[in-house]
Amino acid sequence: MRVRRSVGVFLTLSGGFTAVTGRTFPSPDHSDQGRSVREQLPSNPIELLNLASDAIIICAVDRRITFWNSGAVAMYGWTVEEAVGQNIHELLKTTFPESREALRAALMKNGIWEGELIHVSKTGKPIVVTSKHVLQRDEVGEPIRILEINRDITSRKLMEQELKLSQAELEKIVGQRTAALRALSSRLLRVQDEERRRIARELHDSLGQYLTDAQIRLDMLSAHVPVAQAETLALARRSVERSIVETRTLSYLLHPPLLDEAGLASAVRWYVEGFGQRSGIETELELPSDLGRLPETVETAVFRILQESLTNVHRHSGSKRVQVELAKNKDRMTLTVRDFGRGIPAESLDASNGRSIGVGLAGMRERVNDLGGRLDIQSTGKGTLVLVSIPLPAEQEGAAA
Secondary structure, three states: OOOOOOOOOEEEEOOEEEEOOOOOOOOOOOOHHHHHHHHHOOOOHHHHHHOOOOEEEEEEOOOEEEEEOHHHHHHHOOOHHHHOOOEHHHHHOOEOOOOHHHHHHHHHHHOEEEEEEEEEOOOOOEEEEEEEEEEEEOOOOOEEEEEEEEEEOHHHHHHHHHHHHHHHHHHHHHHHHHHHHHHHHHHHHHHHHHHHHHHHHHHHHHHHHHHHHHHHHHHHHHHHOOHHHHHHHHHHHHHHHHHHHHHHHHHHHHOOHHHHHOOHHHHHHHHHHHHHHHHOOEEEEEOOOOOOOOOHHHHHHHHHHHHHHHHHHHHHHOOOEEEEEEEEOOOEEEEEEEEOOOOOOHHHHOOOOOOHHHHHHHHHHHHHHHOOOEEEEEEEOOEEEEEEEEEOOHHHOOOOO
């Protein structure tokens, strides 16, 4: 038979002990090995309780201590003589999870209570314990004594607290780094937009002007070219004309002047119509009649998200039709882009992967997050829905640029 400390729970019953925890104990072992084990056990049950490392305490119903084992002496510092007769909660300055009355009520109702308590040792050291209280009643059901078993878990609690503090500090650092990365990403997007605007202006004002000058000079030259060279000149003029158109288109795609001059509605209408002509995809556009001007950051973000969405439709969806809708209420701007193609693979919706479509979606999310908005993408084998919702600052709603 094997003996485990602090497992068997015994109470004094008129000079004897009995189990009160509901545990069943093995029948006496009458073998030679059993006799050998019994010979090694203390003959006095109190000596057995004193072998336990846990604090085992027996109290009267009024919580006066009647038994204080060696484990309690070691844990709390008071000797048996100092502890017996004292009120246990006053001696140990017990801190309860709810209240002393709540513990007593639960014990009287259920006959048992388990939980965590905070005690104070003789030296003033706080001790956190897991505590189990068992109520014993007499033959007529009247409560006569309470058994309390306490196990010191102070070290474990300190480690848990240190772990929580470390976790909180780590979360704080991660939050700071995340905020810094978001700020950097927002800055990069703004720099990118400024660079697009600069390049668009250079294409229009520099290369565009040179090509226009070349076209004028070719027109002047056409009156003096022999008939034999007229066809060559005509081919040169058509090449210059196409270059002018391509340069203007590229400049406008980088940064449409309409976005600055007339606002988001005009820029979206121009871009969607041009997208349909360039891609051959049927486009449906719905714009509110009273969209007006929005904050520059909102107009730029919505336009860039529209560009990226339609680019994805053209490159990846295989859809023959796309629907675009802009809407605005008093405090929110929404953009909806719906196609009817093959959809976006689930792995590509993760903006953290390295695929080009993922990178584009990451940029869209960054723009929306920078403005405190929301980006929802729903995709199936029957198409993809991109829904962007951006709050409008109250002081700038509908303000003119």
